[in-house]
Amino acid sequence: MKSVPVRCPACHRDHAYVAPAYPCPCGAPTAPPLVPDAPAVPVTRRTWDEDWVTVRCAACDRRDQWPQPELCCPCGALLRIPVRPVGETEPPPGPVRPAHIPLPRTAAHPRPSFRPRTIRTGHDAVSAAALYLTWLGYREVVRPQTRPAGGIDLRATGLVAQVDASTRPVELRGVECLWLNALGASAAGVFFSLAGYEADARARADGVGLPLFVMDLTGVPQPVNSPADELVSTGA
Known part of the structure; x- marks a missing residue:
């Protein structure tokens, strides 16, 4: 391609x-x-x-x-x-432009290729995140029967995760709430968002080592900070 x-x-x-x-x-x-x-x-x-x-x-x-x-x-x-x-013809090729060298996190890893799930609803977003966490190596990834007030959407062995399917970037409060929930459960935390993160939310996540991922509608999460890069590299 x-x-x-x-x-x-x-x-x-x-x-x-x-x-x-x-x-x-x-x-x-x-x-x-x-x-x-x-x-x-x-x-x-x-x-x-x-x-x-x-x-x-x-x-x-x-x-x-x-x-x-x-x-x-x-x-x-x-x-x-x-x-x-659709219907518009492709223009003739122009001069070749140099390609960007991929970041280390885009290099191949020993896990099999991730098979995403297309996102059309908020429910799909949570399902896609669950598939990705399982692919990373987390065991028994489940969705709570009733969503807790703290906003936890997924739990696994040693993990709590939140999935924000709204149309606005995640604010600082959302990152801090997940981090505190993870501390209270003696577990790791992972955040998934469809619309990205506010700058102060990213800074706080970097400071506390909370992995942040952004998902597009193909259902493929992309790491957006160093803790997420490390999680993708090492797995659960």
Whole structure:
């Protein structure tokens, strides 16, 4: 799959992005066609209607709704990658631009490839996070029958996790509440968010060693701080 260069408008870091492919009902892998020279758009507030794009299968010509491609920059900005509208032809290739060297956390690891679950609802977001925690090696990942007042969405052996599926970045209070809940349970804490984190929330998470992940609608969590990087590298 061909990558496109993406520059973060917040920190000006360059990335090479490849759109994830999904199986069409006909069986052919299908990926949203990216626009190589269009600037990425920061996501500051989510709306479910804007988070889906129409994609045409090149094999059977079927048109379906797929998650809008997104990239989480290490600076914390969540970026929406422009997609070429259905029916618009691809322009001829231009000059080759140097690709960004992937961060160490993007290197291959011994675990099998993670199989995500597409997110369409808040319930899907929690399910996707549970799948990811299981992939990381946590055992007996379960959802409490009743969501506690502290906001814990998932529990596992030695772990509590929270999943924020709202359209606003997680605030400092949310990170502190999860950290305190983890301390009270003598467990590790992990936070998942669809809309990212406020700057002071990220700073507090870094200070207390709380892993933060951002999920796009493909259901693939991306680490956004050093504790999350370390968790991905070492596993549970």
